[in-house]
Amino acid sequence: MADLTTAADRRAARTRWLLLAPALVILVFAASGPLLITLVYSFLTPGDYGGVEWQFSWSAWFNVFMERDIFEDTLGFSDAHLSIFWRSVKLSLMTTVLCLFFGFPTAYFIATRPKKQRDLWMLLIIIPFWTNLLIRTFAVVELIRNEGTVNTVLIALGIVDEPIQMLFTEFSILVGMVYVYLPLMVLPLYASMERLDFSLVEAGYDLYASRFQVLRRVILPLVKPGVIAGSILVFVPSLGAYVTPRVMGGGNQLMIGNLIELQFGQGRNWPLGAALSITLLAIVMVALMAYVRTAGDEDPRHG
């Protein structure tokens, strides 16, 4: 009998892997495999016209944060790279905070609508989430560019004489990222607020808490997993953003994503581009691990 079940098990296992094989082949070929090759490339020497020489070198990893002064042959931190890293982290954090500022009340508003209305309100959040990121970024560009709607209105009203330069600044990147990533904040926040037990809120008021105290001491601790999940879901793509800073920053205000691209274009330093990519991936993985841990603590019904 024992032999029979193991034979059946083995057959089941074989079927399972056969069914999985086509998906895994595609994923190895066009997702995980290339990632490993990128790791290898980060340890090679750049070729003269892009590409690589197959010669081991640490220099790409060295160049991620450091640079050698060509005149004095001294080592120092790479100011250009550090300022781009700093801008990426700063803008991503600001994006996260602003998304939380707008997203938290919005999710709360939806969660406190009558049950039948909620799906409709959520659909209004989901539609932008599934529409083209480039088009949404572009919609904001049209709004804030010099000849765009905001400036046209301001000039027509006589508030300013000439257009305010908003596009191609850090401010415009921030506006663009908040705009495109806001749904990512609202979705998990709503998921945890939807099952908020309002009898606890009521108990708070019965004990003479003010509205702010209830928010801070009752609601916030209960929806904390949603806050953390939303923050990470916004922070991670912000950090790796490429389209929004490219369109909004106009080539002056680079973020990590644009710095990576540069190495494969004008920079002609593929190993450095590969090393920067792996660095970005490592930061993102750390953030995602934090996310998985908090998500694991959540109620499994909504996992």
Add this chain to the structure above:
Amino acid sequence: MASPFNIRRQTGFTTIAVTCFVLLYMPIILLVVYSFNSGNSIAIWEGFSWRWYQSAWQNEQVQEATVRSLIIALWASGISTSVAVLAALATTRTRKFKGQSAVFAMINQPLMVPEIVTAVALLIFFAMIKVATGYTGLAYLIIAHSAFCIPFAYLPIRARLQGMDLSLEQAAADLYATPFQVFRRITLPQLWPGILAGAMLAFVISLDDVVITEFVKSAGQDTLPTYMLGQLRRVVTPEINAISTVLLGISVTFVIAFTVLSKIKN
């Protein structure tokens, strides 16, 4: 306080929420409105016309990019949905198996790894293959799109499979149906809303992709989004608005259809 005390209210929240919805939709609505502008401006309204839709329709580059986008999206959604159905059948209704978490990590990789990193990795890998084989056709884009569409196709299909009643399949098996017959006659008819939902999601995701396409495409292989990205550097006319509006229309239709499909009860 004339109105009765509402425990659900928080000061200022409704104002911020309404502002949020207005800000979320105003740029999109303006984008759509100005696609119908008869003038060249994207901010000064001069009257209604279909002019920019006509000029986009007649623009050869737009035509080519549209056809290319559709070919890639159809192939990618077809391939990714087929393999996702098989993968979903393999990973639901079984006990925890060896290598399960590795499989899930691989399927979900396109969702977790930043797009720019995947794009660069594919650029490097496909550059090697292009040098070795000399082939520079659309297959690279189709394979790349198929890969990142897999999780989007897989998740709704798996959700559908998990919600299905096993007893019918067991009954069929008891009546000596072969596994294939069970799948064809019992599982598939119940699964189709999930498959359709997954395929539609994959189609939209492929149609909208910018970053990976931008890095993987060979010269002259612009899709609609990469064509638009290239155009943004030049003087922008409402033609871009017209193209955007059409793409928006497709996405919104698909999202609503997807929402309806995933609500269909067994």
